Amino acid sequence: MNIIVTGLLAAEVSTTSAEVAEPSSLNLLLWIAFPYVAIATIIVGLVWRYRYDKFGWTTRSSQSYENKIMHVASPLFHYGIIAVFFGHILGLMIPETWTEAIGLDEHTYHMLTLPLSLIAGAATLIGLIMLIFRRRTTAQVFQRTTKNDKVMYVFLGAAILLGVFTSWAASGIFDDGHNYREDVAVWFRSILIFQPQPEAMASAPAYFQIHAVAGMLLFCIWPFTRLVHVFSVPLQYLMRPYVVYRKKSPHRSGNRTTRRGWEPTRTD
Numbered sequence: 001m002n003i004i005v006t007g008l009l010a011a012e013v014s015t016t017s018a019e020v021a022e023p024s025s026l027n028l029l030l031w032i033a034f035p036y037v038a039i040a041t042i043i044v045g046l047v048w049r050y051r052y053d054k055f056g057w058t059t060r061s062s063q064s065y066e067n068k069i070m071h072v073a074s075p076l077f078h079y080g081i082i083a084v085f086f087g088h089i090l091g092l093m094i095p096e097t098w099t100e101a102i103g104l105d106e107h108t109y110h111m112l113t114l115p116l117s118l119i120a121g122a123a124t125l126i127g128l129i130m131l132i133f134r135r136r137t138t139a140q141v142f143q144r145t146t147k148n149d150k151v152m153y154v155f156l157g158a159a160i161l162l163g164v165f166t167s168w169a170a171s172g173i174f175d176d177g178h179n180y181r182e183d184v185a186v187w188f189r190s191i192l193i194f195q196p197q198p199e200a201m202a203s204a205p206a207y208f209q210i211h212a213v214a215g216m217l218l219f220c221i222w223p224f225t226r227l228v229h230v231f232s233v234p235l236q237y238l239m240r241p242y243v244v245y246r247k248k249s250p251h252r253s254g255n256r257t258t259r260r261g262w263e264p265t266r267t268d
């Protein structure tokens with residue numbers, strides 16, 4: 001266990017903390033208190049929502065009102081955001097030292113992940129823009145859009161837009177770029193293992209900090225929005241037996257008398 005913890009915090013932390021002064025109160029608030037408040041809110045909030053609003057736990061699908069744009073926008077957004085999710089796991093959870101240990105130097109790592117990251121980010125953003133356009137321009141869908149949905153779109157849109165900007169900026173499109181695996185990722189893991197390193201995040205460029213705050217704000221509202229559907233992926237559908245639909249033929253019922261309520265309906 002200790003080896004894993006040491007590995008997760010990795011050597012780069014000691015260099016980071018040695019170079020940076022004591023974090024200010026704002027940094028302590030943003031990079032220790034806020035992350036734990038966000039984690040607690042999402043866990044407690046989901047339990048609360050499930051207990052008190054089990055039947056409201058839904059995507060509130062609007063597919064029956066409009067399917068043409070939805071047919072393209074929804075897969076684009078969902079496949080994009082799933083790829084972004086796995087990108088976050090890879091980038092934030094796997095220490096630089098581990099990829100170096102298997103012979104992948106930092107330059108090669110970024111050359112391999114950059115194209116995937118840019119494609120995933122672009123797909124998510126374009127998908128989201130199309131979904132919002134559809135929601136605004138299809139009257140039936142817009143009528144069924146609640147205040148809660150609008151607030152959710154603002155928070156989700158902000159996290160995604162800032163994320164894509166962060167990804168571009170980190171890749172060096174605007175300047176020399178930045179290796180977030182040496183500060184943001186170190187801070188992120190330090191929170192998860194309850195050994196917070198606020199100074200690691202405090203020394204990261206502002207665009208990473210703003211994106212992380214937007215991400216944590218989204219976590220705080222998550223349980224109270226339709227985003228709860230993310231936690232109800234119907235995985236049992238892959239394993240359950242098929243539901244067999246058969247036409248009831250009059251020749252199949254044999255001599256049995258028809259039970260009350262099961263009389264065949266006329267279809268002609």
Ligand code: HEM
Binds near residue numbers: 084120167168213218
């Ligand atoms: C504390 C929470 C979060 C942290 C520390 C974080 C950190 C990061 C980092 C370091 C990147 C740059 C990745 C790269 O260049 O490859 C990134 C990109 C991104 N993030 Fe986050 N993020 C967080 C939460 C979120 C949330 C909640 C969302 C949206 C639901 C989100 C959406 C994105 C998107 C869309 C990108 C662009 C990815 C790409 O271009 O492939 N992030 N994030």
